Amino acid sequence: MTPVLDVHGLAYAYPDGHQALFGVDLHVHRGERVALLGPNGAGKTTLVLHLNGILTAGAGSVAVSGLAVEKANLTEIRRRVGVVFQDPDDQLFMGTVRADVAFGPANLGITGAELDHRVLRALEQVGMEEYVDRPPHHLSFGQRRRVAVATVLAMEPEVLVLDEPSSNLDPASRRELADILRSLDVTVLMVTHDLPYALELCPRSVVLSGGTVVADGTTYDVLTDEALMKAHRLELPFGFDPRTAMPRP
Numbered sequence: 001m002t003p004v005l006d007v008h009g010l011a012y013a014y015p016d017g018h019q020a021l022f023g024v025d026l027h028v029h030r031g032e033r034v035a036l037l038g039p040n041g042a043g044k045t046t047l048v049l050h051l052n053g054i055l056t057a058g059a060g061s062v063a064v065s066g067l068a069v070e071k072a073n074l075t076e077i078r079r080r081v082g083v084v085f086q087d088p089d090d091q092l093f094m095g096t097v098r099a100d101v102a103f104g105p106a107n108l109g110i111t112g113a114e115l116d117h118r119v120l121r122a123l124e125q126v127g128m129e130e131y132v133d134r135p136p137h138h139l140s141f142g143q144r145r146r147v148a149v150a151t152v153l154a155m156e157p158e159v160l161v162l163d164e165p166s167s168n169l170d171p172a173s174r175r176e177l178a179d180i181l182r183s184l185d186v187t188v189l190m191v192t193h194d195l196p197y198a199l200e201l202c203p204r205s206v207v208l209s210g211g212t213v214v215a216d217g218t219t220y221d222v223l224t225d226e227a228l229m230k231a232h233r234l235e236l237p238f239g240f241d242p243r244t245a246m247p248r249p
């Protein structure tokens with residue numbers, strides 16, 4: 001089966017010459033939820049920016065459901081890969097929640113009842129349908145993060161890429177977002193430093209460090225490999241033990 005995300009030998013140097021990725025391979029299949037872990041400066045964001053063509057491969061290749069990420073395909077690639085950035089304010093810039101969620105599908109040429117349906121469905125998926133006519137800047141941070149997820153879901157992407165989805169959320173909002181992500185029928189790649197969140201949501205974890213993949217396995221195996229964790233500056237919160245963490249239903 002063709003992977004949804006297929007990254008082969010991806011290498012990338014920024015224009016100033018800094019080499020951020022060295023031959024990264026990553027294959028994610030439909031329906032998987034994968035955490036992308038690694039210390040600051042590992043190359044996680046650089047990799048994510050290649051998945052929807054904000055950056056394009058210096059060497060190697062990136063494909064989404066068999067379609068190469070390259071200039072000629074960017075409109076279709078951005079429909080297939082939805083990226084939710086860490087700061088929801090990077091994604092919300094219209095006068096109402098409705099207008100923000102409609103923006104992407106409207107750009108694809110969707111109008112009328114189909115557009116209304118997409119907007120409401122996406123807001124329902126994140127539990128924000130009651131806020132459809134509110135200005136995004138009147139919402140709390142956690143509510144804006146949910147709306148940012150809805151702007152991407154309205155595009156009906158094949159893969160949802162989230163950059164630090166649990167950051168700045170209170171415990172209840174963090175849990176509610178986990179419930180939402182778990183309920184979605186979409187492939188998820190989640191960049192996170194929140195290792196308990198990775199364990200809770202993602203059966204598989206990939207560790208990037210120094211621009212290369214240094215581990216790819218079950219999240220449980222990664223988080224219980226003390227030598228690996230130490231070598232790549234991954235630390236569990238004080239008192240958190242993956243061996244005894246209770247799985248959520």
Ligand SMILES: Nc1ncnc2c1ncn2[C@@H]1O[C@H](COP(=O)(O)OP(=O)(O)OP(=O)(O)O)[C@@H](O)[C@H]1O
Pocket residue numbers: 014015016018019020038039040041042043044045046047
């Ligand atoms: N625009 C840029 N120009 C030059 N170097 C950059 C640029 N952006 C990032 N880098 C460098 O590339 C490397 C990878 O950065 P990247 O942002 O991908 O790491 P990250 O794993 O996402 O880190 P963090 O966990 O801190 O967000 C770092 O050494 C960083 O300093």
